[in-house]
Amino acid sequence: MLERINLLVLDVDGVMTDGRIVYDARGTETKTFHVRDGQGVKYWLRAGHEAAILSGRASPIIRRRAEEIGIKAVYEDAKDKLPVFEKILKRFRRKAENVCYIGDDLPDLPILARAGFAVATADAVADARRLAHYVARSRGGAGAVRETVELILEYQGLWAGVTRRYAERLPGDLPPARHPWRTGP
Numbered sequence: 001m002l003e004r005i006n007l008l009v010l011d012v013d014g015v016m017t018d019g020r021i022v023y024d025a026r027g028t029e030t031k032t033f034h035v036r037d038g039q040g041v042k043y044w045l046r047a048g049h050e051a052a053i054l055s056g057r058a059s060p061i062i063r064r065r066a067e068e069i070g071i072k073a074v075y076e077d078a079k080d081k082l083p084v085f086e087k088i089l090k091r092f093r094r095k096a097e098n099v100c101y102i103g104d105d106l107p108d109l110p111i112l113a114r115a116g117f118a119v120a121t122a123d124a125v126a127d128a129r130r131l132a133h134y135v136a137r138s139r140g141g142a143g144a145v146r147e148t149v150e151l152i153l154e155y156q157g158l159w160a161g162v163t164r165r166y167a168e169r170l171p172g173d174l175p176p177a178r179h180p181w182r183t184g185p
Contacts, residue, residue, distance in 0.1 A: 001116060002151075003156060004098055005100045005116055006050065007049065007050050007052070007098050007099045008041070008044055008049065008051040009088060009100070009115070010051065010102050011053075011102060012053060012057070012059075013055065016053075016145060017031045017033060018139065018140055018141035019104070019123075030061070031062075032141060033065055034142055036143055036146040037145035039146065040146030041071060041149065043149060043153065043162045045071075047153055050092055052071065052073035052074070053066050053073070053075065054084055054111070055075070055077070057076065073091060081107055082111060085110075085114065095116075100115065100117040101114075101118055104124035104125065104128055104140050108128055109131060112128060112131045113131060118134070120134075122135060122139045134151070
């Protein structure tokens with residue numbers, strides 16, 4: 001299943017963020033993103049894969065974060081996400097079986113049911129967790145995206161290429177990763 005995944009589609013609120021919507025004294029919306037999730041997306045793109053954002057809400061903050069981490073395909077204000085998901089598949093010329101979708105709430109269920117690799121955050125609603133192929137150990141906005149990217153790239157044999165860039169500067173060999181989702185040595 002994971003060998004054919006090459007398109008990452010992300011929900012925003014509750015996946016890239018912790019799901020809270022905060023307004024400052026002027027009424028301006030703010031969101032908090034985890035730096036490692038953003039780095040994970042960058043590693044995903046460097047590995048030759050593609051990514052898109054599919055959000056039920058619209059916000060300039062989403063577009064800014066997408067630009068910062070290299071995601072060019074941003075779909076916002078999608079009250080019914082499934083037709084927009086179909087547009088994403090056409091845009092990238094992919095089948096649903098090539099997609100990893102990360103979601104956390106009821107509007108994500110139709111896409112989680114279609115995606116080749118459906119992922120729910122640790123704090124996703126129960127229905128999303130039940131439908132997912134994988135439930136991240138990390139919560140939304142706290143590393144779930146990065147965890148998923150590492151899992152897929154490691155399975156595909158691409159994670160070593162990501163870490164090599166940084167390990168070259170170490171005095172010795174980098175020990176093998178000990179991911180919590182791995183079993184055995």
